Amino acid sequence: WYKNWQRFEGTLAKDWIIRYAGKRNYDVLWEPLLRGKFGQSAAEVSMVWFWGKIHLRFSSRGKGTGGERLGYLKGSFGLLTDALARRITASGGTIHTHSPVSRVAVEEGRVTGVEVKGDAAGFHFFDAVIATVPSPVFLDIAPQLEGDYAAKLKNMRYQAAVCLVLILNRSLSPIYWLNISDPTVPFVAAVEHTNFVDSSVYSGKHILYISNYLSKDSPLYRASIDELQEAFLPNLKRINPEFEPGWIEERYRFSDDAGQPIVGTYYSQQIPEHRTPIDGLYLANTTQIYPEDRGMNYSVRLGRDISRLIAGEP
Ligand SMILES: Cc1cc2nc3c(=O)[nH]c(=O)nc-3n(C[C@H](O)[C@H](O)[C@H](O)COP(=O)(O)OP(=O)(O)OC[C@H]3O[C@@H](n4cnc5c(N)ncnc54)[C@H](O)[C@@H]3O)c2cc1C
Incomplete structure (x- = not known):
């Protein structure tokens, strides 16, 4: 019964x-x-969306009392991207980093290439372009998109996300993943990664990841790393009263304007297709992951689906 997600669309x-x-x-919860x-x-x-979350959590717990089973790529996702990059280069491909696309070029309804800024600045000719950027960015760089397709892109809404990663010389708590439902706490999760992967893998350091999803214009989203730390730290003391700022050895702030697509009712009808109305121009982004919630493994699936589509495979 619960596997039949379509019945929940409305x-x-x-x-x-x-x-x-x-x-x-x-x-309360x-x-x-x-x-x-x-x-x-x-x-x-x-x-x-809620069904997807619950279904996934329970399926990772398996049947009976075997406990939850989660996987971790030893060495992080960095290993996967490095291996992919090596494979692309070895197959004759070229990767340009620090080179944002400023414009997708289109002639007579067909994509001809991209205009790039930064390290690889200039015009690059291509017979196919796959955009993997959030929908608002796609609209900015491909203003030629119009009609229903552009309307679908415009209708997509996202929550932004901000994360503070702290490298600590002591463990904050024995908990791996702490979801927080107290509205007075300015973050929704405190994840102590080294309660899942042993701290010995990280030279005895403890890695704490604190995250929140916010609107793009909220003050906390725009806060500097110092302001973020000032807002978050008193609340770490609520998790462990012994916590001291002196435990922090390094800190990093990450943010993403398009952290989480907002999945409303009848979402399946609002998803833009991979194939855009412009010949040779494709889209593969997190708004197209459904009914599951976006996640790295689904992005891998998306990559496979779109490459098959372009290669004309079923
Ligand atoms: C706070 C948070 C926690 C998450 N936790 C998990 C988790 O625990 N497990 C999990 O599986 N998934 C998690 N996710 C989801 C996961 O990060 C995403 O599903 C995944 O990164 C999506 O990959 P993507 O390549 O589609 O998009 P992105 O990773 O967002 O990549 C898009 C890229 O496009 C680039 N870009 C933007 N504009 C341009 C331009 N003009 N030209 C060129 N490039 C451009 C951006 O710099 C970015 O690198 C999390 C996401 C967030 C926000």
Whole structure:
């Protein structure tokens, strides 16, 4: 029954949870978590998105009492991207980093190449272009897109995400993944990676990842690393009263304007196709991952799907 996600397309997560788990359960647990991820759009989130999250969490727990099984790529995703880069180069491809595309060039309805800034500045000719950027960026660099397709891109909404990664000389807590539903705490998750992968792999250091999903114009999203640290640190003391700023050895701030697509009801009808109306121009981004929530493994699937599409394979 739960595998049949289509039946939830017209249902709001909020309504379903209140109906089957109760208003108090929603108010205390799920509403703060949904708000943490989707902000003011929390009440618009589709039951399909919620179903995907719950389904995935329970399927990783397996049947019976075997406990949860999670995988980790030893050495991080960096190993995978390095291996991919080596394979692309060995096959005759060229990779340009620090070279944002400023414009997709189109002649008589067909893509001809891209205009690039930065290290590889200039015009590059191509017979096919796959955009893997968020939808608003795609519209900026390919303003030739119009009609229904452009409308679908414009309708896509995202929550931005900001993360503070701290390298600590002590462990904050024994918990790996701490979801936070307390609205007075300015982050929604504190993930101590080294409670999953042993700190000995990181020379005895402890890696803490603190994240929040916000609207692009919220003050916390625009905050500098110092301001972010100032907002977050007092709350780390609530997790472990012994925590001291002196435990921090290094810190990093990461942000993403398009951290999480907002998945509303009947989302399947709003997804832009991979093949755009411009010949030779394709799109593969996180808004097209559905009914699952976006994730690295689905991006790999997306890459495979789009390369098959271009190669004309079924
Ligand atoms: C806070 C957070 C936590 C997450 N946690 C997990 C997790 O635990 N597990 C998991 O599997 N997934 C996780 N994800 C999701 C995962 O990061 C995404 O699904 C994945 O990165 C999407 O890959 P992508 O290549 O489609 O997009 P992105 O990784 O966003 O790549 C898009 C790229 O386009 C580049 N770009 C933008 N504009 C231009 C331009 N004009 N020209 C050229 N390049 C441009 C950007 O710099 C960026 O590098 C998380 C995401 C967030 C935001």
